[in-house]
Amino acid sequence: MEIRLEKAFLIFRKDWKEISRNWQVILPIIAVPLVLTIVLPVIMIYLPGAVYNQGVYTGDVTEFIKNIPSEVRMQISMMDSRQAMIYIVLVYLFAPFFLIIPLMASSVIASDSFAGEKERKTIEALLATPISDDELLLGKILVSFIPSMTVTILSFTVYTIVVDLLTYDIFNGKYILPNTTWLLLIFGAAPAVAFATIGLIVGISARVKGFREAQEISGVLIIPIVMLIAGQATGAFFLGTNTLLIMVVVLVILDIMIFYIGKMLFEREKILVRLD
Amino acid sequence: MSMIVAHGLTKRFGDLTAVDNLSFEIDEGEVFGLLGPNGAGKTTTIRLLACLLIPTKGEAEIAGYSIWRDQLKIREITGILTENPCLYERLTAYENMEFFAEAYNITDPREKSIRIRELLEFFGLWDRRHDKVGKFSKGMKQKLAIARALVHRPPILYLDEPTSDLDPESSKAIRDLIRKLSEREQCTILLSTHRLEDAEKLCSKVMIIKEGRRIALGSPSQLSMMVNEYNVLEIRLRHPHKKIRSILEDISGVDRVEIGETVIRIEMKKDVEEVTPIIVRHIVEAGGEVLSVTPIRPSLEDVYLKLVKGDGDKA
Incomplete structure (x- = not known):
């Protein structure tokens, strides 16, 4: 049967109205990006010693720079130590942190939308309406995906403006963001991460009791991102353009698999029966 | 004319048989009572007829549509008051009604607002239409849930405990409404209730079930004869x-x-x-x-x- 988009958008509108009135959902979506886009860059640039303090961290910086890929080394070859460190931290080390935003936002929204509806025992009347499974699923995916990506893109925009404004003088009138890596991260990897999170929550929604349980289970997705951050920080791994391209392709394949498994597991009857 | 025909309807959940080989017919405009103790299978029977569950075996036709093949069509022509009110507590009463009206394909804004107003006024909720449902009392939620079930003027209505949580005055208003829907609008109503008073006053036929099985079916007077020599x-x-x-x-x-x-x-x-x-x-x-x-x-x-x-x- 053909999917009626107006029905999917009806679910989207209804869920968004509900979600936007729930501080349990809205607060982390606002707080985490705020910290990442404004608080952390300000600390990194202005707090003495956070990024660079001559005479204390020089040895470490040199050691760290040795480990970074030649692609990045070339970019910082003409910079002084302070510029190099700020560039590495704000442009490269911070990049994987921005995958936390779509992961966190989509996980909180999807948990509320799927598992939360079950927990609040509102799902039965919804399932009794003449809205097909596909329309229902699409509506709920949209309400998790669109706000997550909106927050991610807004955060990226704010971060770019903040970093460029704060480093404008340091880099002698040059803007360091955006670059290809960041564009690929925000418009390639971030949607793939958001989609994978939603797919996982769709899959587990029939099997969990409510919002918190769905949140806890979806929390496992943060592990690869933490590994990515740790890998970047230790120099074991670096998110360059090529690495990101490979990552996006792998994530898209994973997304497709997770989505189909999630769709298979999304059964009206199971959702309803587990309510009792 | 039979609006609901069930033949050998059966639903098993693992080892548990919730509904066991139920067969019955409900005529157009009839109020049909479904009685039974807790766990008898009343809610499961309603969920099967509302296409919320898939039967293990058996068949049912709702206005000629099969519960196996025509699920969306059946959902379109049936209204359901579920065991829980199933209302969105962060939305207002009006927003809840608006969502369900559109879900049931009432898209014309004028038609939608007239119908919502008519129902909210009938249930005495019009003045509270902009209040979030989370602030409502149990009885108000129950009334709003009934209003939601009626929003698309369904020719078939499933009511699971409609007068629970209602005060005597509201219960009477609901009974009068059920009678009116059945007599004037020829609405076919399947009423699951614990209140035997409701079944006695409203139902032309009653089915008593226990452990998923039918133990009696007939008009209240026929059932009286069954137990009295x-x-x-x-x-x-x-x-x-x-x-x-x-x-x-x-x-x-x-x-x-x-x-x-x-x-x-x-x-x-x-x-x-x-x-x-x-x-x-x-x-x-x-x-x-x-x-x-x-x-x-x-x-x-x-x-x-x-x-x-x-x-x-x-x-």
Whole structure:
């Protein structure tokens, strides 16, 4: 049967109205990006010693720079130590942190939308309406995906403006963001991460009791991102353009698999029966 | 014309058989009562007929549509009041109604707002339409849930405990509404209830189920007959005299007569309505002054308790 988009958008509108009135959902979506886009860059640039303090961290910086890929080394070859460190931290080390935003936002929204509806025992009347499974699923995916990506893109925009404004003088009138890596991260990897999170929550929604349980289970997705951050920080791994391209392709394949498994597991009857 | 026809409807959850080979028919405009103790399978039966669950076996047709093949169509023509009110507490009453109106394909804004206003006014919720449902009392939520079930004027309505959580006045209003929907709008209603008073007052047919199985089906009066060996008639006389006993005992169809101070109790296997005129004529001819004639039937509650307990005893 053909999917009626107006029905999917009806679910989207209804869920968004509900979600936007729930501080349990809205607060982390606002707080985490705020910290990442404004608080952390300000600390990194202005707090003495956070990024660079001559005479204390020089040895470490040199050691760290040795480990970074030649692609990045070339970019910082003409910079002084302070510029190099700020560039590495704000442009490269911070990049994987921005995958936390779509992961966190989509996980909180999807948990509320799927598992939360079950927990609040509102799902039965919804399932009794003449809205097909596909329309229902699409509506709920949209309400998790669109706000997550909106927050991610807004955060990226704010971060770019903040970093460029704060480093404008340091880099002698040059803007360091955006670059290809960041564009690929925000418009390639971030949607793939958001989609994978939603797919996982769709899959587990029939099997969990409510919002918190769905949140806890979806929390496992943060592990690869933490590994990515740790890998970047230790120099074991670096998110360059090529690495990101490979990552996006792998994530898209994973997304497709997770989505189909999630769709298979999304059964009206199971959702309803587990309510009792 | 039958609007709901179920044949051997069965639903199993693992080892548990929630609905066991149920067969019944509900005519257009009929109010059909579904009675049974907790866990009898009433809600599962409604969920099967509303296409919320897939039967393990058996078939049901709703207005000619199969629950196996025409699920979306069935959902379009049925309204359901679920066990829980299933309302979005962060949305207002109006927003809840608006969402369900559109979900049930009422897209014309004028038609939608007229219908929502009509229902909210009927249930006394119009003044609270902009309040979030989370602030509503249980009774208000129940009324709003019924309004939601009616928003698309469904020709078939499933009501799971509609008067629970309602005060006596609101319960009466709901009963009147059910009667009106059935009589004036020919709406077919399947009413699952614990309140035997509701079933007795509203239902033309009642099915009692236990452990998923049907243990009785018929009109309330037919069910009364099932549990009573004799029909009973009570006649109040101004001055009953002993001579009347022999007169009554001679009437064909009368099985037993007891004479009290002012009341004569007559038991018979025959239909009360058939024998009553003959009895009254004989009393009057014998000089008796009849004050009142009352056929005594066991209440649906008596029937229910006897059937449910009796069946349990057998098991």
